[in-house]
Amino acid sequence: MIHLFLQSTLRELQVFLHSRRFWGTFAAIVLLFAVTGPYGTMESMAFGERLAYWLTLHALAWTIAILCAVTAERLLRGMIVSMFARMMAGSLIAALPIGFAIGLVDHVFAGEATTLESGLQRALFAVPLCALFCLLTYMAMSQKIAEAAAPQETSPAASILDRLKPENRGSLLRLSVQDHYTEVVTSRGRELVLLRFADALRETAATPGLRVHRSHWVADAHVESLKRDNGRLLILTRDGTEIPVSRSYAEDVRRRFT
Incomplete structure (x- = not known):
């Protein structure tokens, strides 16, 4: 250490x-x-x-x-x-x-x-x-x-769950950018990992999901529904969190979750 x-x-x-x-x-x-x-x-x-x-x-x-x-x-x-x-x-x-x-x-x-x-x-x-x-x-x-x-290399076969404390390793639900960290949310908790978001996305391969914003990724199984608020497209997750959808990802989100 x-x-x-x-x-x-x-x-x-x-x-x-x-x-x-x-x-x-x-x-x-x-x-x-x-x-x-x-x-x-x-x-x-x-x-x-x-x-x-x-x-x-x-x-x-x-x-x-x-x-x-x-x-x-x-x-x-x-x-x-x-x-x-x-x-x-x-x-x-x-x-x-x-x-x-x-x-x-x-x-x-x-x-x-x-x-x-x-x-x-x-x-x-x-x-x-x-x-x-x-x-x-x-x-x-x-x-x-x-x-x-940050870690110098990221293995394509690596899982971001391996970077978490044992008590936080559950089903992967979503990722979000927090300053220079990636916030990893699982079914057992959340944790900040010092990892570039692009590298974190490569470590989600084992979990079906979609990048919906430059700062957000969500697992397919965690999506409850889509909603609109003042013209903005949002994803409503199963725990009640609202995740914004960027215009560049909107078509992929509609195709996948409707």
């Missing part, structure tokens, strides 16, 4: 290492800070020293933020559904070690001593920057991170 966790975490970290957009953003921010010299560095340092200072500081801070965000994204999956919320939790936690890391950089470049109080003050200052870092990272790279975390 630990080996699989480390493997998946490493794949997510590699997303950052191989992203040109990530490195381009990093370089642009370091150069911006070196040129503008904020927080008194313009007056106290020459350009070369400023560049080295901000490069070191940002490299250390970004490394800590990425490690915390990716680790939290992995560890909190069973408690928090939203990937953004998981990454934000990790990023905000990163503010504490980043505060003391900044103190270390200041000590190396300016000889300033770091105390517990100054480290906590720097950590408080880093909180909004960590939140901004998380927001920008999620907007730019969330899909790539989700793909890196």
Whole structure:
């Protein structure tokens, strides 16, 4: 289990290492800070020293933020559904070690001593920057991170039921997209699986059913009837759930269930 966790975490970290957009953003921010010299560095340092200072500081801070965000994204999956919320939790936690890391950089470049109080003050200052870092990272790279975390291969003969906890393995009823997850509903419960919807559909081969929407699949045996609501076509399932039908799938749905 630990080996699989480390493997998946490493794949997510590699997303950052191989992203040109990530490195381009990093370089642009370091150069911006070196040129503008904020927080008194313009007056106290020459350009070369400023560049080295901000490069070191940002490299250390970004490394800590990425490690915390990716680790939290992995560890909190069973408690928090939203990937953004998981990454934000990790990023905000990163503010504490980043505060003391900044103190270390200041000590190396300016000889300033770091105390517990100054480290906590720097950590408080880093909180909004960590939140901004998380927001920008999620907007730019969330899909790539989700793909890196998902299983690398899907066997055509595999069943999505094998991915569920034993207590949830019953008759497959329907699938729905939930953020970067697929929600699997069976006769014994429901569970979120970190799997692309297209891959999940390939694992339903043993159960007759139909994709009725870009975000929904339903088993034939689970369909009770069709209905219309303000011109929209809906599937009414045996447990009373109403599933929307996309126009592109409407003809197939009528042909199959009427």
